[in-house]
Amino acid sequence: MATIKVTAILGNLPVVTQFIEEQLESADCPMKAMMQIDTASDEIYSNISYYAYPKESPGDAIISVEIGENGNEALITFEDMGVAFNPLVDAGEPDTSLSAEERVAGGLGIFLVRKLMDEVTYKRENGKNILQLRKTW
Numbered sequence: 086m087a088t089i090k091v092t093a094i095l096g097n098l099p100v101v102t103q104f105i106e107e108q109l110e111s112a113d114c115p116m117k118a119m120m121q122i123d124t125a126s127d128e129i130y131s132n133i134s135y136y137a138y139p140k141e142s143p144g145d146a147i148i149s150v151e152i153g154e155n156g157n158e159a160l161i162t163f164e165d166m167g168v169a170f171n172p173l174v175d176a177g178e179p180d181t182s183l184s185a186e187e188r189v190a191g192g193l194g195i196f197l198v199r200k201l202m203d204e205v206t207y208k209r210e211n212g213k214n215i216l217q218l219r220k221t222w
Contacts, residue, residue, distance in 0.1 A: 086151040093146040093165060095134045098127065101148055108150035109159060118222035121201040122159060125218050128194040129163050129172075137167025137214065158221040165214050171207045172216070173199075 089104045091097040105126050109119050130146065138144040147164040172195045199205055204219035 086149055088147060088149040090145055090147045092143050093130075093133050093137055093167070094143050095131065097146075098130055098134070101130050101146075102127065104148065105150055105161060108152065112152040112156055112159065114159065115222050118159075118220055122161065122218065122220050125198040125201045125205075125220075126161055126163075128198050129216055129218065132172065132194065133163060133165050133167065133214075136170065137165045153221075158219065161218045161220075163214075163216045163218075166212055167214060169209050170214060171209070173205060173207050 087104070087108050089101065091100055102123060105122065106119065109122060114122070126148075130148070133146050134143075137146075144166050147162075149160075149162040149164075151160045151162075152158070153160070198218070201220075202218045203221050204217075206217045206219075208215050
């Protein structure tokens with residue numbers, strides 16, 4: 086398992102993306118799965134950057150990538166010590182039957198993450214938000 090710790094600011098998104106892609110490339114992850122993981126990871130990290138900590142004192146985000154024993158699965162874990170927030174419950178389900186103009190803002194990113202990943206889990210443990218993305222290829 087490889088891990089990186091960054092200050093949870095949007096400016097570090099390229100660092101996080103490069104870190105995740107390097108791990109996936111070393112596992113010969115197919116391009117389609119890599120793009121799906123990139124999209125989901127960008128959404129999760131962006132949410133941490135925007136909402137986990139007060140803007141005047143951002144905290145850290147820890148991102149881990151673990152490749153499964155068979156080499157065809159990735160588990161990406163995002164941890165932060167920010168405000169408790171379970172995006173799988175607290176973000177709500179967007180009404181995708183409505184037009185963009187009629188929809189209430191928010192929740193579409195997490196909806197997309199759920200569609201792209203095989204499994205998305207969240208837990209709050211020891212003051213940490215821990216969100217995991219699982220993708221098999």
